[in-house]
Amino acid sequence: MGRLPHEVMLRPFDFSDVAALVQAVQENQPFLVRFLPWATPGYGAVQARQWVQASLEQWAQNLGFQWGLFRAGAILGAVGFHPIQWDIRSASMGYWLVESAGRQGLMTAAAAELLDWAFHRYRLREMWIEARETNRPSQKLAERLGFERRGHRSDGGSILVRYRLLSEAWDAGRVGGYFGSLG
Numbered sequence: 001m002g003r004l005p006h007e008v009m010l011r012p013f014d015f016s017d018v019a020a021l022v023q024a025v026q027e028n029q030p031f032l033v034r035f036l037p038w039a040t041p042g043y044g045a046v047q048a049r050q051w052v053q054a055s056l057e058q059w060a061q062n063l064g065f066q067w068g069l070f071r072a073g074a075i076l077g078a079v080g081f082h083p084i085q086w087d088i089r090s091a092s093m094g095y096w097l098v099e100s101a102g103r104q105g106l107m108t109a110a111a112a113e114l115l116d117w118a119f120h121r122y123r124l125r126e127m128w129i130e131a132r133e134t135n136r137p138s139q140k141l142a143e144r145l146g147f148e149r150r151g152h153r154s155d156g157g158s159i160l161v162r163y164r165l166l167s168e169a170w171d172a173g174r175v176g177g178y179f180g181s182l183g
């Protein structure tokens, strides 16, 4: 697993990002909507502002955060927690990239940063990823990060494949893996 290139910044979203977020989603709408139902043709400033507001509230309530991937002022994608279940120290994560930023290992590196935060700062016990059974790129991402397939569930009309990563497995994988490679 590689590192994020130094020109790619990972940071929380704020309201100054709304215009760039709208642009990224609109330009990639047909690509994103295949697996992300919120990426509708009508996605605009209202939706982007609501989402930034929700992610700031999520952070304020200590339920996790949403990071954007930024390069030269443009948004390349996002990676973040779905609300953390602190009572069982468990969470799931979501992510997306603009089409042109795909297949370069960027999301693998960004997700690894988030997992390190989840297990080492938040001391979570486990993390989940749910990907549609037709979403092979997302499944491969989970597998590459060391997640194990743990069954599936139906969600409306589609089947979601469930992947889990335990904290101990992440730590074991660090040796010679993503963080091991940092030297």
Ligand SMILES: CC(C)(COP(=O)(O)OP(=O)(O)OC[C@H]1O[C@@H](n2cnc3c(N)ncnc32)[C@H](O)[C@@H]1OP(=O)(O)O)[C@@H](O)C(=O)NCCC(=O)NCCS
Residues within 6 Å of the ligand: 031, 032, 035, 036, 094, 095, 096, 097, 098, 101, 102, 103, 104, 105, 106, 107, 108, 109, 130, 131, 132, 135, 136, 137, 138, 140, 141, 144
């Ligand atoms: C899921 C997503 C973030 C993966 O991004 P990515 O840039 O491919 O991630 P990485 O470059 O780190 O690669 C992850 C793996 O998927 C593979 N992959 C990427 N696109 C692929 C494709 N279209 N078909 C098959 N494999 C693909 C990569 O080759 C890599 O596999 P490898 O370990 O064998 O090399 C991206 O495809 C995306 O944003 N999709 C739309 C939104 C989405 O589906 N979000 C997730 C919802 S659960």
